[in-house]
Amino acid sequence: MHRCPIARSGRGPITAVRVCRGLSALAFTLLAGCATYRPLPLPAGHGAASVGQLSAPLPARAWLPGHRFDPADGLDVTELATLAVANNPDLRSKRDALGVARAQAFAAGLLPDPQLDLGADFPRSNAADLTTGYSAGISADLGALLTRSSRVAAARSQAQQVNLDLLWAEWQTVAQARLLFEQVTTLQARQVRLQRERDAVAPLVRQVQAALRAGNLTHDAASAGLNALADVRQRLADNAVALHQVEADLHALLGLAPDASITLVGPPWQAEPAPAAVRQALDDLPRRRPDLLALQAGYASKEAELRGAIRAQFPAITLGFNTARDTSAVYTNGVTLGITLPLFDRNRGNIAVATATRQQLRDDYAARVLATRTDIQRLTADLGTLTAATDAQRRHAGELAQARRAAESGWQQGELDWPTYLTIRASALSADLDRLDLTRQQATASIALTALLGSTELTPASASARVDTP
Template structure:
């Protein structure tokens, strides 16, 4: 008996506390790593990870996959789903019953009575395969959802990289403009005090400087938000230095790639595969609900002795009479849930196909607009340089000069905005295509080094 008790105790789980963290994030990029083993489902193009010289767009994406707090929660959900699949495959424990009755008034030929029984829920055994199938499909759905979340995190990292770089470029352009206009304001104020200018005339110059200062402040706020989002995505502390280097990610899907992706969409997109796995899990749950409508069966064996010292052995069978419930409510719920999942999947596929076609059309329009706007901005920049020379030589009045400068500034900022919008649409299309350069190269190609 002691041996059995020892074996039972050795198989028991033990408790260990897990204190909460402080949630401060990494104080420096140098504390972060991007090992290949941490990306089993996302293989980057061969790239050397070395943050000592700053982070390029690929390194930012690599760090997002490994260190994103949201992805860590998703991986925890996968651990829960796998634990549930493990639990669904376990056999139900048998039930052991023992009872003993003591005589109140002992007498000759009488003894205490006892009963000993061992029973097993047969219905739980019969439904084990359905439970396992449902749990395994559920775990597969969570795993595919994690893969899709990783793809989305890579796309988000690329978008934020581009957004931060664009805002920094806009800020540099606005700062340069602010510096140039600052040289005009003393002359305007001096002319006002001397009576050579009216406030109506001077307002053009004063408003130009105020408008640029406002744009500088608005751009700084937008940049703070973008940098903060990128810090969170990478698991960095809010005050950690973030050096971004290199060009933003360039994505340009060909019409052939789009058409091929539309054809293969249900077989390659992780989110659609996840919905398919969820549907299979629901099919198994519906089968289990149908099986549960049949009478529940419990079989046992027992041994007993009465007070006259007569011993007996026998068996017991417990059965639920399906007269009223018959599990009809659960069957109806599982059928309705299956229909909901079916409609959800078909709606997702339709939305995805529509979004892809829309993005292709948008990108074509944005490309045409970019060519036109780039030429327009180049012309206005040339006009700004000529106007600056004319104003310095006294050949051009300053209101006209400021109007030309304002038009050139607006064109430059619009071009930067358009480039970012085009990059956003291109990255979104690539994510919808399931073509993120993350599923075709072996993970061992990723190199992580310690700077």
């Protein structure tokens, strides 16, 4: 009958069944905590087929207080920004990155598993006084305890930085949604204005062409009429191409399929912060702007990494305990101690890298704050200039619109020649388009300034702030 080599000792019998049961229990315990693999196929990447398929926003958004959300009747600027934050593909990727950072922070707090060493010695002689020897030991790296607090602090600050970067990306997505709303509505207004001009000029141009064919006009005399319609058609084509681009950008921002329909309603977003509010925001900038707070968290992470690198220069210590039995059935217990001799490395390379990285982040932070203050100052001045220019252009466009209507009446009554009539219409058209461009520039500066100030309030401009297309 076969017997287990570890059969009997001076301390009592140790049966093979008991050993196997112990090892089985240990194996099941270890396997119970193991992760399992599940496949995750890649998506098709078609995007949502309609606005109704987009994810609804979270109601707890601080920058969406009391706003009625109903995309069924079209998207206003607030609803568009909200859907963009909830569905933007880039933001989803950043939220996944936040999950990675949190997982890394969790991993940084875990201590390394102890190491278990097992061994057995089988005597080659069949002498009755010899038995199978064995050894068992367990050891742990104590150096991981010394640097654990620094690793955890660095990982938590890194996760905080990723979270703040995500918040800043959400704010930038809000600004991008506002900007695209403004661009789409402005280009649509330009398209309507140019189509009206084309429809108004086309009958006159047909008369000029008929007179040219009849020989009543020379090509030199007819060129003004022919060029008027060609110029409007070219502007229409250029405007349509620009509109196609911003509509494609809007679909990409929302994660919509390219052929999905989007209806925008209501006025665009516009605000002019008061000088006192700008000064207050500048003073509070390092305490409220998410990107600056993210840089501060990144700097804290590098500070912790430097502290950990300095602590890691001390000798690494490994402590272990072991028990053994030799082939003569002599039992021993012992302690093992391993110490790294700091003769060459002493972690000097990692300390130098951490020191240089911390200095780089410090300089990056100072440069970001300075650039932000400079941009805010410039945009504040630009916004004041553009506001005055827009008001002046609005009055000028109104005067030319009256002149155009008077010229149209005079031409229909035969009191005005058609070249003069076309000249007046061209001046009125240019004034209207310039007014729309100035309105767009003013809104762009306002959106950029609000984003730089770190404001997330979504306050649409009043309906009177937007001049209807004449």
